[in-house]
Amino acid sequence: MRSADFFVFLTSLPQYEPDLVEPAIDGLLTALLPESQTLRTARVLLKPNLITARNGLLACTDSRIIVAVARWLLAHGARVAVGDSPSFGSARAVLAAIGALPALQRLDVPVLEFRRSREIVLACGQKAALATAALECDLLVNLPKVKAHSQMRVTLAVKNLFGCLAGFQKPWWHMVHGGSGGRFADLLVELLAALPAGCTVVDGVVAMHRTGPVHGEPYSLGILAGGVNPVAVDTALLALLGIDPHRCPLWHAARRAGFDGTTMAELAYPLMHPADLAVHDFAVPETLGPVRFNLLQFVRSSIKRALLRAGAAR
Numbered sequence: 001m002r003s004a005d006f007f008v009f010l011t012s013l014p015q016y017e018p019d020l021v022e023p024a025i026d027g028l029l030t031a032l033l034p035e036s037q038t039l040r041t042a043r044v045l046l047k048p049n050l051i052t053a054r055n056g057l058l059a060c061t062d063s064r065i066i067v068a069v070a071r072w073l074l075a076h077g078a079r080v081a082v083g084d085s086p087s088f089g090s091a092r093a094v095l096a097a098i099g100a101l102p103a104l105q106r107l108d109v110p111v112l113e114f115r116r117s118r119e120i121v122l123a124c125g126q127k128a129a130l131a132t133a134a135l136e137c138d139l140l141v142n143l144p145k146v147k148a149h150s151q152m153r154v155t156l157a158v159k160n161l162f163g164c165l166a167g168f169q170k171p172w173w174h175m176v177h178g179g180s181g182g183r184f185a186d187l188l189v190e191l192l193a194a195l196p197a198g199c200t201v202v203d204g205v206v207a208m209h210r211t212g213p214v215h216g217e218p219y220s221l222g223i224l225a226g227g228v229n230p231v232a233v234d235t236a237l238l239a240l241l242g243i244d245p246h247r248c249p250l251w252h253a254a255r256r257a258g259f260d261g262t263t264m265a266e267l268a269y270p271l272m273h274p275a276d277l278a279v280h281d282f283a284v285p286e287t288l289g290p291v292r293f294n295l296l297q298f299v300r301s302s303i304k305r306a307l308l309r310a311g312a313a314r
Contacts, residue, residue: 005229005260008236010272013205014222016064024224025068025201031270032199032226040077045112045137046070049145049160049203050084051213053097058206059214061143063100065203065224069141070109083112083133084163085170117166122190126183130194134164140198142230146207146237148216148284151291152185155213156237157200157230158250162188164195184291185253192230192259200233201226210283223277232261239264240274241282249288 009031013024033039046069048061066082073080082104084091092111095101104111114131121127134140144160152159162170202225208216223240227233231254238245245251245262255262264274 003260006232006266007227007268007270008232009226009270010236010240010274010277011224012222012272012277013224014220016062016205018064018068021064021068022071025065025072028201028224028226028271029069029072032201032228036076039073039139042078042138043136044073044078044080044139044141045133046073046080046082046141046143047084047134047160047163048082048143049147049163050086050091050094050098052086052088053094054088055214056094056098058208058216058218059145059147059212060094060098061145061203062205063095063098063103065201065205066095066100066143067103067107069143069201070104070107073141074107074109078139080107081110081112081133081137083114083131085114085131085166087170114164114166117169120194122187122194124183124187124190126187126190128187128191128194129166129169130164130191131166134195137196140164140196142198142200144200144202146202146204146221146241147212148209148282149212150285150289152250153248153284153288154238154241154243155250157202157225157227157233158189158192158254161191161195161230164191185249186256189231189250189253189257189259197228199226199228200230202233202237204237207282211285219282221279221282229259229261231259232267235261235264236267236269236274240278242278242280243282243284 048066070080086094112133116132117129118132119129144157147155149155204221204223207219207221209219210217
């Protein structure tokens with residue numbers, strides 16, 4: 001019998017209409033978390049992609065997905081919070097911009113800003129300041145968005161967990177580990193082993209293609225994907241999108257590190273197979289930009305981030 005690490009759950013969801021989203025999320029999470037009774041009183045953290053309020057309706061995980069997942073978990077007795085460390089602004093401000101905040105407030109779901117962190121040591125010896133909220137939850141629910149990416153070609157489940165680094169750690173990692181020959185991708189996949197048990201639900205209803213992660217173009221993909229192993233989820237989605245995984249730095253890093261789930265033949269699909277949902281015109285950048293921020297870019301983005309967070313705190 002195959003380990004849960006090799007199961008990827010795929011389902012069709014053509015639109016974000018609530019009467020379609022709610023049953024789709026229920027079916028996916030019921031398959032993904034069959035032992036739902038263990039959720040009672042569990043501390044569950046939802047980690048959506050809340051990169052920025054700018055173009056947030058396309059660049060971020062859709063509000064209706066976030067709210068539907070929160071509602072399902074609450075109905076099963078979990079204690080739910082939502083958190084992230086956006087590139088610009090606060091998690092609360094981004095959730096407000098994409099229309100999720102009022103519904104979360106009605107559900108009494110708190111929003112966490114990932115300002116508190118705890119330093120952990122990765123397997124390679126590198127230190128990483130991870131959000132305390134991510135480290136201390138009982139279940140981490142990863143809620144990424146399918147997006148083309150100017151530095152990683154495409155970002156899916158694995159990349160979204162980079163957001164568990166607190167505050168200025170994210171741009172700092174770009175600066176220090178992102179140069180030619182840098183270890184950025186390898187260190188990012190090492191975060192997977194440092195984070196608590198969790199699962200992934202990918203928003204692929206309206207994806208972003210051509211470029212990203214903020215200013216790409218909408219692509220009606222019409223799918224949800226899930227699994228307990230983000231590497232396996234990414235492998236299945238790359239096949240669905242028609243993207244050669246060997247062209248994707250994060251998949252390569254996971255493969256080098258020996259993670260389970262990098263081979264299509266080892267995966268199982270209890271709901272739908274990638275071939276049932278495959279597309280052939282999802283566009284990604286042909287040439288990747290540098291991962292490393294130049295010093296001026298780093299200083300500017302750090303000042304902007306600090307000002308936006310100070311404004312949000314007032």
